[in-house]
């Protein structure tokens with residue numbers, strides 16, 4: 001009787017594994033297709049990369065080294081918003097994203113309470129969704145590069161002809177951003 005039970009349990013175990021594997025393969029494949037990833041290392045802003053604005057903020061790193069190459073995006077008391085990704089959803093994908101993930105590197109000699117990364121969604125420049133992810137605690141010591149990953153779930157309906165903007169800001173205090181990676185998840 002014990003043997004029969006063991007075989008029956010083993011059978012269930014094998015069935016359970018193969019079943020979960022069958023589910024896992026298409027699910028992970030789909031996840032990879034359901035992303036649009038946009039990266040910018042700030043090294044080619046002078047070429048006026050489509051979908052990016054505020055090139056004026058891109059400068060050669062002044063204090064120490066850039067995170068990559070020579071160039072970073074700088075904000076201070078005169079220029080409040082970094083090099084900005086700006087695009088209509090319909091130009092990014094035919095689908096509408098469920099979440100936007102922004103990864104990058106930040107450096108500030110005097111981290112502001114307002115230091116952060118923003119996702120701003122608008123319709124004809126009328127704001128619809130505005131979310132901010134604070135980077136104040138990310139910069140653990142002044143003048144060094146720190147990595148961040150900000151998750152922005154899109155938890156209300158959006159339209160294809162609405163526009164998304166992604167940018168960093170620092171409340172008029174000096175900060176540098178480099179190597180942005182924006183992932184639209186569908």
Ligand SMILES: [Ca+2]
Pocket residue numbers: 041042043066067068069070071072178179
């Ligand atoms: Ca760079």
